[in-house]
Amino acid sequence: MIKVGLRKKIAQRIVNGHPWIFNNEVEKVEGQVNGGETVEVFTHDKKFVGKGYINPKSQILVRLLTRDKNAEINEQFFHDQIAQCWEYRKRIGYTENCRLVFGEADSLPQLIIDKFNDYFVIQTLALGIDVWKPAIVKALNEIFKPKGIYERNDVPVRELEGLPQYKGFLSDPFDTKIIIKENGLQFYVDIENGQKTGYFLDQQDNRRAIQHIVKGAEVLGVFTYTGTFEIHAAHYGAKSVLGLDISENAVQQANRNAELNGLQNSCRFQTANAFDVLKQWVKDGRQYDVVMLDPPAFTKSRETLQKAITGYKEINLRGMKLVKPGGFLVTSSCTNLVNAELFLQIIDMAAKDARRKTRQVVFQTQSADHPVIWGMENTHYLKYLIIQVI
Numbered sequence: 001m002i003k004v005g006l007r008k009k010i011a012q013r014i015v016n017g018h019p020w021i022f023n024n025e026v027e028k029v030e031g032q033v034n035g036g037e038t039v040e041v042f043t044h045d046k047k048f049v050g051k052g053y054i055n056p057k058s059q060i061l062v063r064l065l066t067r068d069k070n071a072e073i074n075e076q077f078f079h080d081q082i083a084q085c086w087e088y089r090k091r092i093g094y095t096e097n098c099r100l101v102f103g104e105a106d107s108l109p110q111l112i113i114d115k116f117n118d119y120f121v122i123q124t125l126a127l128g129i130d131v132w133k134p135a136i137v138k139a140l141n142e143i144f145k146p147k148g149i150y151e152r153n154d155v156p157v158r159e160l161e162g163l164p165q166y167k168g169f170l171s172d173p174f175d176t177k178i179i180i181k182e183n184g185l186q187f188y189v190d191i192e193n194g195q196k197t198g199y200f201l202d203q204q205d206n207r208r209a210i211q212h213i214v215k216g217a218e219v220l221g222v223f224t225y226t227g228t229f230e231i232h233a234a235h236y237g238a239k240s241v242l243g244l245d246i247s248e249n250a251v252q253q254a255n256r257n258a259e260l261n262g263l264q265n266s267c268r269f270q271t272a273n274a275f276d277v278l279k280q281w282v283k284d285g286r287q288y289d290v291v292m293l294d295p296p297a298f299t300k301s302r303e304t305l306q307k308a309i310t311g312y313k314e315i316n317l318r319g320m321k322l323v324k325p326g327g328f329l330v331t332s333s334c335t336n337l338v339n340a341e342l343f344l345q346i347i348d349m350a351a352k353d354a355r356r357k358t359r360q361v362v363f364q365t366q367s368a369d370h371p372v373i374w375g376m377e378n379t380h381y382l383k384y385l386i387i388q389v390i
């Protein structure tokens with residue numbers, strides 16, 4: 001097996017359990033490397049660090065799969081890892097729909113598997129995990145006997161690994177518009193054409209957190225996608241709910257979801273650009289009891305972080321201004337680079353500019369089927385905040 005030797009002075013990160021090894025942390029690679037193959041990693045003084053997969057085309061040269069010297073990286077390894085992920089989800093109470101595998105946080109770097117009852121959606125975002133796709137599919141078939149498996153590898157990040165963007169069936173073809181249950185409601189999931197894997201499971205617990213504040217309320221939901229938060233609001237007794245999204249397709253799906261739950265009379269959806277509409281409605285003096293914001297990630301790189309901060313501040317400022325005194329703002333951010341502390345600072349700046357006092361009701365992260373590993377920043381990505389705006 002190819003041996004990778006680390007430099008003497010490297011970040012503590014690797015020793016502390018982080019699975020990524022960057023090009024500039026490597027002293028030497030012994031042997032002729034093929035992208036995607038398994039390698040052994042050693043410290044400068046020849047101590048075993050772990051086994052992982054290598055890709056000379058990527059800035060992250062190696063991603064570790066195990067710290068166990070005796071572990072063999074083979075079909076059985078992936079079966080056992082995925083079985084363990086399933087045991088963990090069952091243990092913490094996420095069975096029907098869940099993120100079954102959350103990449104680095106499950107020691108399977110760059111592998112995402114979402115389970116939507118009997119259907120599975122897979123993303124293999126690095127070469128070294130992509131080559132194990134047949135083993136991963138085999139494991140899913142053995143453990144779950146699924147009705148269908150689909151690959152959503154139409155993700156730009158794969159190009160950094162020299163991989164093409166692609167989507168398609170990994171099982172016999174099936175109808176890719178399925179229905180899932182969540183918190184006693186039903187939602188269509190468009191596995192083939194929806195965003196990411198088709199549905200945002202990470203907000204499944206946070207959708208429940210609005211239960212009490214929306215009772216009898218006039219609710220505005222912005223960045224609604226398929227209307228999940230808004231339909232929860234109507235279900236929990238909101239007087240009226242309006243959801244906005246820039247995508248016509250999303251709005252159509254949101255309407256279908258409202259009908260599916262018999263909530264079409266209290267829930268309306270409209271296409272709109274949030275940045276334009278919120279500005280205008282503040283001018284018009286519109287007011288709501290509850291405003292909910294759940295925008296897409298505003299940046300993936302440090303170069304545009306400042307712009308993302310400005311974006312968050314702007315929508316939250318306008319969102320707050322639309323809240324009646326004593327009402328609530330429900331606001332999220334899934335931008336990795338905006339950490340929890342920074343997010344709270346942005347909200348605080350927005351409140352000062354809006355000349356409103358706020359108090360925190362809840363501040364939480366993604367649901368527990370997306371485990372957080374402290375020290376691996378990108379496993380702790382979702383910020384979900386409810387504040388009362390006084």
Ligand code: SAH
Nearest residue numbers: 200223224225245246247273274294295296
């Ligand atoms: N709340 C949703 C997820 C929202 S994803 C859920 O829980 O499922 C973010 C959504 O914002 C996407 O549907 C995207 O189409 C929409 N979006 C992006 N830019 C927008 C803009 N400028 N105005 C309105 N919607 C926008």
